[in-house]
Amino acid sequence: MSSHATTYVSFLEAEKGFKSWLTTLDHKRIGLMYMATSMIFFMIGGIFATLVRLELMFPGQTIMSAGTYNKFFTYHGAIMIFMFIIPIIPAALGNFFLPIMIGAKDVAFPRLNLASYYIFIAGASFAVLALMLKGADTGWTFYTPYSIRSGTSVVLVALGVFIMGFSGILTGLNFMTTVHKLRAPGMTFHRMPLFVWAIYATAIIQVLATPVIGITTLLLIMERVLGIGFFDPALGGDPVLFQHFFWFYSHPAVYIMILPAMGIISEVIPVFSRKHIFGYHAIAYSSLAIAFISFVVWGHHMFVSSQSDLANMLFSFLTMFVAVPTAIKVFNWTATMYKGSISLKTPMLYALSFLFMFTIGGLTGLFLAALSVDVHLHDTYFVVAHFHYVMMGGTVMGLLAGLHYWWPKMFGKMYPEIAGKISWALIFIGFNLTFLTQFFVGYLGMPRRYYDYPVQYTSWNIASTIGSWFLFAGFLLMLIYFVKSLFFGKRVAEAANPWGGKTLEWQIPSPPPMHNFAETPHVTGRPYEYGVAKL
Amino acid sequence: MTHGEVTAGTTHVVPHHFDSPEQAFEASKLGIWLFLVTEILLFGGLFVVYIIFRALYPEMFHEASHHLNKVLGGINTVVLICSSLTMALAVDRTRQNDSPKANQYMLMTLFFAACFMIIKYVEYSHKFHEGLLPGANFTFEAIQHPKTPLFFSLYFMMTGLHGIHVLAGMGLITWVLWRSNKGQFSSAYYTPVELVGIYWHLVDLIWIYLFPLLYLIG
Ligand SMILES: [Cu+2]
Numbered sequence: 001m002s003s004h005a006t007t008y009v010s011f012l013e014a015e016k017g018f019k020s021w022l023t024t025l026d027h028k029r030i031g032l033m034y035m036a037t038s039m040i041f042f043m044i045g046g047i048f049a050t051l052v053r054l055e056l057m058f059p060g061q062t063i064m065s066a067g068t069y070n071k072f073f074t075y076h077g078a079i080m081i082f083m084f085i086i087p088i089i090p091a092a093l094g095n096f097f098l099p100i101m102i103g104a105k106d107v108a109f110p111r112l113n114l115a116s117y118y119i120f121i122a123g124a125s126f127a128v129l130a131l132m133l134k135g136a137d138t139g140w141t142f143y144t145p146y147s148i149r150s151g152t153s154v155v156l157v158a159l160g161v162f163i164m165g166f167s168g169i170l171t172g173l174n175f176m177t178t179v180h181k182l183r184a185p186g187m188t189f190h191r192m193p194l195f196v197w198a199i200y201a202t203a204i205i206q207v208l209a210t211p212v213i214g215i216t217t218l219l220l221i222m223e224r225v226l227g228i229g230f231f232d233p234a235l236g237g238d239p240v241l242f243q244h245f246f247w248f249y250s251h252p253a254v255y256i257m258i259l260p261a262m263g264i265i266s267e268v269i270p271v272f273s274r275k276h277i278f279g280y281h282a283i284a285y286s287s288l289a290i291a292f293i294s295f296v297v298w299g300h301h302m303f304v305s306s307q308s309d310l311a312n313m314l315f316s317f318l319t320m321f322v323a324v325p326t327a328i329k330v331f332n333w334t335a336t337m338y339k340g341s342i343s344l345k346t347p348m349l350y351a352l353s354f355l356f357m358f359t360i361g362g363l364t365g366l367f368l369a370a371l372s373v374d375v376h377l378h379d380t381y382f383v384v385a386h387f388h389y390v391m392m393g394g395t396v397m398g399l400l401a402g403l404h405y406w407w408p409k410m411f412g413k414m415y416p417e418i419a420g421k422i423s424w425a426l427i428f429i430g431f432n433l434t435f436l437t438q439f440f441v442g443y444l445g446m447p448r449r450y451y452d453y454p455v456q457y458t459s460w461n462i463a464s465t466i467g468s469w470f471l472f473a474g475f476l477l478m479l480i481y482f483v484k485s486l487f488f489g490k491r492v493a494e495a496a497n498p499w500g501g502k503t504l505e506w507q508i509p510s511p512p513p514m515h516n517f518a519e520t521p522h523v524t525g526r527p528y529e530y531g532v533a534k535l
Numbered sequence: 536m537t538h539g540e541v542t543a544g545t546t547h548v549v550p551h552h553f554d555s556p557e558q559a560f561e562a563s564k565l566g567i568w569l570f571l572v573t574e575i576l577l578f579g580g581l582f583v584v585y586i587i588f589r590a591l592y593p594e595m596f597h598e599a600s601h602h603l604n605k606v607l608g609g610i611n612t613v614v615l616i617c618s619s620l621t622m623a624l625a626v627d628r629t630r631q632n633d634s635p636k637a638n639q640y641m642l643m644t645l646f647f648a649a650c651f652m653i654i655k656y657v658e659y660s661h662k663f664h665e666g667l668l669p670g671a672n673f674t675f676e677a678i679q680h681p682k683t684p685l686f687f688s689l690y691f692m693m694t695g696l697h698g699i700h701v702l703a704g705m706g707l708i709t710w711v712l713w714r715s716n717k718g719q720f721s722s723a724y725y726t727p728v729e730l731v732g733i734y735w736h737l738v739d740l741i742w743i744y745l746f747p748l749l750y751l752i753g
Contacts, residue, residue, distance in 0.1 A: 099552075106552035108562040173569045181562040182552070211573045215580030219692070227671025228688035230584055235670050236682040241587065245580060515551065 008518075010412065010511040025110035028512060030117055031095030032410070037121065038088040045079035046475060048072050053434070053468040056461050059453055066451040070137040071152070073449065077140035078157065082164050083124050085395055086253065089260035090206070091120070091171050093402050094199040096410060098175060100505040100512060101193045103184025103521040108177040116170040123163030130156030139449065141250070144231035144242040148223050155224050158217040165210045165217070168256075172206030175199055184504075186523035193503045193527045194283050198263025201287035205252045205259075205294060213249035216242070240305055247298035255294040257391060258358075259287055261398025262329055265351050268401045269333050270528040271501050272348035273340030277528045279332035286325035293322050303374050312371055319369035326362055330355065345499070346420035350401035353428055357393025361386060364439065379449075382442030385435045392431060400427075400478075407482070408498050412511045413489030419481040423474045430470025437464045503527045547724040560726055567730045571737050574700075578741055581693050585748065588689065592682045599678060599686035600753035602667055604658055608750040611654050612742065618647035619739040622708070626732040629725045634715055637728070641712040644735070648705045655698055662687070693745055700738045707731045 011028045021029055052073050055062045064072070099107055107113050130136060130153035138147045138154060147154050179200050183192070192200075220242070222228045229235025231242040270277045277283065299307055299315030307315075333355060342348065364386040367373050377383060407415050441460035446453055453461070492498055497506040504523070508516060553559040589596045625640035666674030669691045673684035711731050714720065720728055 104552060106550075108552075109566060110550070110552070112566075169573050173566055173573070176569060177562050177566045180565055181558060207569055207573055208576060211576035212580055215577050218696075219580070219584075222669075222692065226669050226688075226691075228692060229670035229685055230588075230688060232670075236685050238587075241584070245583075520554070 008509055008513045010509070011514050012411070012511050014514040023114075025106070025114055026514065027099050027107045027110065027113060028096050028410075028516075030113050031092050031097075033117055034087055034095060034120070035092035037124070038084050038092060041079050041083035041124070042088070043475075043479075045076050045084055046472070048076035048079065050468050050472050052076055053465045055451070056453075057465040058461070059455055059458060067137070069451045071131075071135040074136050074139055075131055078127065078136070078161075080391075081140050081253075081257075082161055083127070085257045085391060086168060087120065087164075087171075089264070089395070089399055089402070090175070090199055090202050090256070091116070091168075093264070093399075093406065094175065094202075094260060095171075097406065097505055098196055098199050099178060099182065100508070100516050101196050101503055102179065102182065102187050103504055103517065103523060104178060104182035105515045105517060105520075107174050108182055109174050112170055113174055116167045116174070119170065120164055120167035123160045123165075123167060125160070126156050126163060127160030130154075130160065141246060142217075142220060142242075143246075144220070144223065144239040145233060147220060148232055155221050158220050162214055162217040162221075165214050168206045169210045169214075172203035172210070175203040176207065179203075184521050184523055190281070190284075191523055191526055192284075194266035194277065194280070194287075195260075195263035195503075197284040198259045198266065198287050201291040202256050202259045204288075205256050205291050209249045209252040209256075209295070212245065213253070216245040216249065219245075240302070240307070243302050243305055244298070247301045248295075251298040251301065252291075252294040254387075254390070255290055257395050258398075259290060261354070261395040261402075262287065264398045264402035264405070265333060265354050266329075267501075267503065268347050268351040268405050269336050270530065271405070271499050272343050272345060272351070273337045274343075274500070274530050275336050275340040275528075276526075276530050277332070278335035278338075279328070280526070280528070282328050283332050286328045289325040290322065293318070293325070297322060300369055300374075303371060304378050316369055316371045316374075320366065323362065323366055330359060330362075345404075346415070346417060346424055347401045347405035347499075349421065349424045349428075350397050350404065353424070354394060354397040354401065357389050357397060357431070361389030361391075361393050364389065377442065379447055380442035381438040381446045381448055384448050385438035385442055388435045388438075393435070400424075403482075405499065406505075407485070408492045408496060409505055409510050409512070411486060411489075412492055412496070413485050414492055414498065415485045415489065416481050419477060423477040423481070426470050426474030426477065430467045430472075430474055433467030434464050434471060435467070437461075437467070502529055547719065556724065563726045563730060564733075567733050571733065574737060574741075578693075578696065581689070581696065582744075582748075585689055585693070588682075588685050589752075592680065592685070595678075595680040595682050596686055597753055598680060599683050600750065602665075602675075602678070603690065603750045603753075604661070605750050607654050607658050608746050611651050612746045614647050614650050614654070615739045615742050618644045618651070619736050621647065622732050622735045626725070626728050629715065629720050629728045630722050632722050634718060634720060637720075638712060638715055641708055641715065645705060645708055645712070648701055648708070651701060652698065652705075655694065662691075690749055693749065697738070697741055697745060700741070704731070704735050704738050707734065 011026055015024070021033065024030060051063070052069065055064050055069050055072075095107070095113065099105065133156065134151065134153040136150070136152045136154055136157045138150055138152070142154065142158065179192070179196065219228065219230055223231055227235060229237045231237050231239050233239055266277060266283055297315060297319045299311055300319045303312050303316070364382070368377060368383060368386060404415060404420060407413070437460045441457050441464075442448075444457065444460075446457045446460075492510055496510050499506075504521060505512070507521070549556050549559050553562070621640045621643040625637045625644065628634070628637035628640060662668065667687050668674065668684075669688035670684045673687060675683075708731055711727050714727065
């Protein structure tokens with residue numbers, strides 16, 4: 001295997017056969033394996049979501065019993081959170097692009113990287129096994145004491161979450177080490193692409209927060225197996241303590257989900273505006289600021305669960321702070337587009353949708369951070385709408401922007417632009433129809449999680465369910481054209497850089513060769529130098 | 536990995552994505568330190584539970600602590616500290632190209648670790664016998680405070696999780712001992728010994744906190 005040969009072999013063709021994938025140590029292949037796995041879970045979670053929406057279309061029983069409904073919304077939440085949205089950007093796209101973007105040949109610990117993947121698969125298998133046995137009906141939050149008494153397979157799901165968390169820790173540790181020790185000569189921290197900054201901030205949270213969900217799920221398992229009683233009031237424990245533990249991880253986890261998407265937006269917007277990013281340092285450090293603040297706001301999930309007034313006020317106040325670095329990012333992205341020559345290709349359409357919908361998600365987050373308002377809105381559909389605007393309107397839009405942006409890079413094949421735009425339109429309309437309505441119905445008082453609701457909420461729910469069909473159609477179309485493009489797509493030229501990207505991944509052939517760079521690159525400039533005459 | 540550079544004196548090949556053995560070593564060190572941070576956070580959850588329940592029921596902790604065996608706990612503390620010393624010496628000997636001596640020190644470390652587990656086993660079986668069991672299984676009647684089972688839940692969770700780490704450490708030490716015995720380490724390459732050593736010291740350190748917090752508060 002000579003890395004100096006003139007004719008290049010891409011990482012996709014360097015080794016053949018199924019086994020060469022399963023045993024690969026190449027970060028690009030591991031990234032793609034993560035992507036395929038998480039996307040399958042996204043489909044499964046999406047089907048459950050569609051079914052849940054269908055059930056909620058009319059009051060009373062529509063297509064399933066109340067017990068089935070409880071299980072289905074738990075499956076939807078648990079699958080989407082732990083098996084899709086947490087791993088999809090860092091472990092899939094991050095794995096693929098982080099080493100290339102800093103001029104490295106691989107992550108610091110390739111074997112550990114592969115191990116993380118299999119640990120993830122093992123954890124996911126436990127969770128799936130649980131769903132096939134007795135399922136789980138606790139929601140993805142596993143609140144005690146219900147989760148201690150529930151007759152479903154809570155132990156297996158919790159074990160799955162524990163193991164998948166371990167996989168996330170190892171990935172984060174790998175990425176942090178890679179960023180610190182494997183940057184190419186000249187690649188200083190302040191020359192790193194913003195996607196790398198975002199993945200780095202995410203890795204910090206993964207390393208520092210995930211162990212806490214580890215011990216939480218472990219204690220929950222022990223609660224059921226041995227009856228240790230920490231969270232069980234019948235044995236002298238405190239169920240609210242569980243909520244503290246759970247949210248100490250799960251609030252920062254929200255930023256494990258959103259920060260990488262923000263990183264993608266920081267890549268896509270300058271490239272499709274042909275402008276240098278505005279406020280590079282502000283965007284870079286705001287990622288770290290968000291990571292830091294994320295650790296001190298968890299109590300905003302517990303305003304009505306017997307927390308002291310003082311704690312409530314402090315958590316409410318601190319939560320408002322998250323808006324500052326977030327707004328810094330949004331303003332800088334907007335300023336980047338100012339007077340740029342914007343090209344509305346599919347990745348940019350998704351990036352713009354991100355700006356639009358994430359801003360709605362972020363601002364409604366401020367409503368919920370305000371104590372008095374939250375008491376009214378707590379556990380209503382307003383909250384459901386809020387976090388779907390952040391998670392789907394934010395993270396998934398960022399993911400789709402990145403997926404389309406890097407598709408030709410990863411596979412050397414172009415996706416069809418027109419189909420891409422149609423699919424984008426379906427998703428954009430469908431998403432807003434599904435979730436904008438939920439803000440209203442939540443404000444009117446419809447509680448979340450319930451199987452049934454009073455008739456006066458029916459019309460809002462019908463609209464929301466119809467929206468979910470648009471979403472379903474949009475994603476189905478996307479699945480078809482992505483798969484089709486893999487086999488029949490237009491091959492982009494070897495040295496192709498279809499969008500004129502300036503970051504390192506666009507300076508090597510598409511798809512990248514086995515070890516990324518024939519020679520270690522020497523970096524001399526910043527990543528987004530548009531309008532600068534060189535390179 | 537066909538085109539890494541071979542370091543002098545060993546069969547170890549520097550992985551292709553590193554430019555130098557130093558870079559590889561530095562990366563591994565950073566990696567293990569980050570891993571230790573996650574371990575501390577994992578135990579951190581249990582320490583938080585400890586702080587909360589102790590603050591709520593101080594007199595119960597005081598009383599329950601008397602039912603732990605201070606002598607055996609103390610012996611175990613000494614045993615673990617000794618094992619840390621021998622592990623540190625093993626790393627040092629490897630670095631000085633003295634593998635035979637390093638192997639002896641690792642064997643001694645394994646011996647101390649095994650002593651720790653055996654003493655732990657004696658303690659545990661005694662607790663089982665008396666019914667000093669976690670939470671719902673608690674049957675001991677000489678302590679009146681109704682929250683006492685919580686203390687023993689904590690005792691078993693903390694020492695149990697720590698015990699699992701000791702077992703994992705024993706497995707890792709056996710692994711590096713096996714490799715060292717095959718002559719794979721020298722002053723040019725001893726990363727695994729160093730990393731396992733660092734991990735072992737953390738396992739020791741956690742016990743140094745567990746011992747006074749559980750045994751000596753009575
Ligand atoms: Cu939160």
